[in-house]
Amino acid sequence: MISGSHLRIGKGLKSCTSVVQVAETFYMDGRRIQLIDTPGFDDTTKSDAEVLRMIAAFLATTYEAGKKLAGVIYMHRISDFRMGGISTRNFKMFRELCGESTLKNVVIVTNMWGEVSKEVGEAREAELVREDIFFKPVLEKGAQILRHGNTLASAQRILGHLLNNHPKSLQIQRELVDQKKDISQTVAGAELNRELMAQAEKHRKEMIALQDEMKEAIRLRDEETRKELEVESKRLSEELRRVQEESQKLASNYNAEKARLEQHMRAMNEAAVEENQRAIAAYRLQVQQLEDRLNQRSLESAGEKADILRKLEELKREGPKRFGGFFTKIGNAMDRVFGIGI
Structure with a gap:
């Protein structure tokens, strides 16, 4: 609201801010x-x-x-x-x-x-x-x-x-x-790992209980219950695997993503140097042209002079906004690394 930006905002049940x-x-x-x-x-x-x-x-x-x-x-x-x-x-x-x-x-x-x-x-x-x-x-x-x-x-x-x-x-x-x-050694990483391990332990206990229920279903020849338990057991097994992989990949994936982010930042900075130089040159030219016109004796009215002063003031005020700042660059790099465009 305050920045006038058009960021993704969630209105339903799904999250919209899935990237920085x-x-x-x-x-x-x-x-x-x-x-x-x-x-x-x-x-x-x-x-x-x-x-x-x-x-x-x-x-x-x-x-x-x-x-x-x-x-x-x-x-x-x-x-x-x-x-x-x-x-x-x-x-x-x-x-x-x-x-x-x-x-x-x-x-x-x-x-x-x-x-x-x-x-x-x-x-x-x-x-x-x-x-x-x-x-x-x-x-x-x-x-x-x-x-x-x-x-x-x-x-x-x-x-x-x-x-x-x-x-x-x-x-x-x-x-x-x-x-x-x-x-994984940071306080936040250690807490997340602790939670992941707690989830894994919970899933392991649930799987043991399911196996006992499945043995009972087989003993009673309850085929319908056995199939339902097999489906649930498969779901828990996949969830346990996912949780264990998350914990194992926390550090390695972070290092890889951080390296890719830095690589994108370097490439974007190199491209931005040339682009900013062109933009600054064009900006200075516009300012110089307006100042030259202002210094000309051919200006016929005070209104014309006031109009040039207004344009010059607007140009100087807007000038710093034209050149992308650091956070804008890193935001664009984040989009490339995590595969989502704003």
């Missing part, structure tokens, strides 16, 4: 701003391991280039009648990406207020604030909670709380870049 998206650059209170949208760990099209690798690759690459975030926004739907296991896990992974020292730059934004009555929304907000299992611990360490009323004014108010922040590195950036840890 970079919004158009915009200006607010004289500050140049870019917003970066990432998928959550409850994505319907990507596994948690894929989401972690994607976000980690983006954050590590930007940090290596000397870029830090002035703020991090966590969105929570106030329309959710409870903060269940998925939401709790999503927020836990978010905390472990950020780390405790970055919480002063975190804003928790509740949205979807139009979907509930004021009384219900305020009651849910109060519970989120006071309960230790929800947002209370991070709020006590400096994070803020704000409401988004789906208006431009409320979006500007939220960003106003972040504009003057001192940019800080996130925990996963320091772990991957400064401490040179493998992604």
Whole structure:
């Protein structure tokens, strides 16, 4: 809303932000701003391991280039009648990406207020604030909670709380870049691996129980039940294999994706140098032509002079926006690496 970008926004049951998206650059209170949208760990099209690798690759690459975030926004739907296991896990992974020292730059934004009555929304907000299992611990360490009323004014108010922040590195950036840890050794990676192992153990127990039921069905010559149990056993076996592969590939896939991202960034930077040089030359030529016209004695009216001054001012104001920034480049590179175009 605030950037005027046309990013994918989910309106149905499926997630739309399945890749890191970079919004158009915009200006607010004289500050140049870019917003970066990432998928959550409850994505319907990507596994948690894929989401972690994607976000980690983006954050590590930007940090290596000397870029830090002035703020991090966590969105929570106030329309959710409870903060269940998925939401709790999503927020836990978010905390472990950020780390405790970055919480002063975190804003928790509740949205979807139009979907509930004021009384219900305020009651849910109060519970989120006071309960230790929800947002209370991070709020006590400096994070803020704000409401988004789906208006431009409320979006500007939220960003106003972040504009003057001192940019800080996130925990996963320091772990991957400064401490040179493998992604599976980071706090977020270790937590994800722990969850994957718990899922695997749960599936193993379910398979053992199914095998006992299948033996009983065979003993009773219950062919229909036996076939149903075979189908379920196959499903569990495939799910167990998937979970085990996710854990094993977390580190190797991250390293490969990070290398491809860096390769794309190098290629794009080389192409961008020549393109920017041409664009800057054309921009300077336009400015020079307008300034030459302004200095000519042949200008017949004050209106003509005012028109040239207006065009010159617009050109100089728009000039910096014409040349793609770092986050735009890395956003485009992310699209190529993960196979999705914005």
